[in-house]
Amino acid sequence: RKEVEQDPGPFNVPEGATVAFNCTYSNSASQSFFWYRQDCRKEPKLLMSVYSSGNEDGRFTAQLNRASQYISLLIRDSKLSDSATYLCVVATGGGNKLTFGTGTQLKVEL
Amino acid sequence: NAGVTQTPKFQVLKTGQSMTLQCAQDMNHEYMSWYRQDPGMGLRLIHYSVGAGITDQGEVPNGYNVSRSTTEDFPLRLLSAAPSQTSVYFCASSSPGRTGASTGELFFGEGSRLTVL
Numbered sequence: 001r002k003e004v005e006q007d008p009g010p011f012n013v014p015e016g017a018t019v020a021f022n023c024t025y026s027n028s029a030s031q032s033f034f035w036y037r038q039d040c041r042k043e044p045k046l047l048m049s050v051y052s053s054g055n056e057d058g059r060f061t062a063q064l065n066r067a068s069q070y071i072s073l074l075i076r077d078s079k080l081s082d083s084a085t086y087l088c089v090v091a092t093g094g095g096n097k098l099t100f101g102t103g104t105q106l107k108v109e110l
Numbered sequence: 111n112a113g114v115t116q117t118p119k120f121q122v123l124k125t126g127q128s129m130t131l132q133c134a135q136d137m138n139h140e141y142m143s144w145y146r147q148d149p150g151m152g153l154r155l156i157h158y159s160v161g162a163g164i165t166d167q168g169e170v171p172n173g174y175n176v177s178r179s180t181t182e183d184f185p186l187r188l189l190s191a192a193p194s195q196t197s198v199y200f201c202a203s204s205s206p207g208r209t210g211a212s213t214g215e216l217f218f219g220e221g222s223r224l225t226v227l
Contacts, residue, residue, distance in 0.1 A: 008150075032214045043200055043218035044153070087152070091214050096141065096160055097168065098214060102152035 001026050004090050006101035013108055017078050021104045023071040023088030032091035033064055035073050037084045038103065044087055047073075078108045112136050116201050116219035123191045123226045131186040131222050133201030141204040142184040143168070143216070144176065146197040153200065159184055191226045198223050 006023045013019050025033075033050035048055065050062040050071055061074040071088055088101035114135045123129055135142065143158035145168075155168030159178040173195060175187040184203075188195060202216040 004152075034214050036216075043220055044216070045218070046215045049214065089214070095214060096158060096166075097155065098143075098216065099155070099169070100145070100153040102150065 002101075003027060003099045004088055004101040006088050006104045008102060008104060010105040010107050013078055013106070015078055015080060015108055015110055017108075018074065018076045019078055019106060020075075021073045021086055021088075021106075023073075023101055025069050025071070025088075025090045025099075027090070027092055028069060030069075030090045030092050032095055033062075033071050034089040034091070034098075035060075035062055035071075036087040036089055036100070038087055039084050044100075047086070075106075078106075080108050080110070082106060083108045114201055114203055114217050114219040116199075116222050118222060119220065120223050121225070123188075123224065125192060125226060127191050128187070128189050129191065130188075131199055131201070131224070133184045133186065133219060134182050135184075135201075135203040135217070136182065137203060137205070137217065138181060139203035139217070140181065140206050142178065143202050143204075144174070144184070144186045145200045145202065146170065146195075147200060147221075148197050156186065156199075188224075191224075193226045196224060196226045 035047040036044040037047045038044040050064045054063040059076045063072045085103040087103045117132045140161045144156040145153040157176040159165045199222045201219045
């Protein structure tokens with residue numbers, strides 16, 4: 001079983017739609033959780049951290065369920081510019097070992 | 111502020127050749143790491159370092175060596191390249207967090223695309 005699993009997609013959605021991505025992790029000792037965004041042929045960039053209480057940053061909402069070892073990312077009012085691959089990241093080893101999921105591809109269409 | 115700089119951006123090697131991928135950061139970050147990214151596999155951690163003189167293995171360390179003689183530099187060495195090492199390589203750094211050398215906010219270089227024939 002992979003340490004971090006994501007649905008690869010692609011998710012094709014119309015502009016303005018709400019879309020949700022899920023991610024599961026296998027190591028119950030994982031300490032920190034993140035969502036990264038990667039544009040085609042570019043380097044990944046941090047989108048947001050994920051906190052136990054859930055957190056929101058504009059149109060983006062992240063949630064963590066430690067009991068089910070599950071992380072989610074919700075994007076509201078999708079924009080064309082949201083088209084990218086979204087990577088779920090889990091940290092172990094005192095926060096020094098970051099394991100990336102394979103990513104979920106989002107395509108927002110007119 | 112240059113951030114994380116990787117060189118070269120592109121490289122073609124023949125099987126058995128050696129080379130070093132360079133990585134430098136100017137943010138005074140203690141934590142640095144190397145990942146490779148392959149289609150369908152995502153980013154996989156090769157080696158990481160929590161400070162000068164300290165390195166540790168990640169998920170896929172075989173075939174790669176690293177050293178960390180300064181805070182700024184973290185080169186990745188391929189001693190005898192193999193076609194299986196054809197990949198995109200990313201170097202990343204992070205500032206210290208409360209529980210470790212990384213906050214989890216990684217700053218990536220632009221990547222180095224390596225082809226081994």
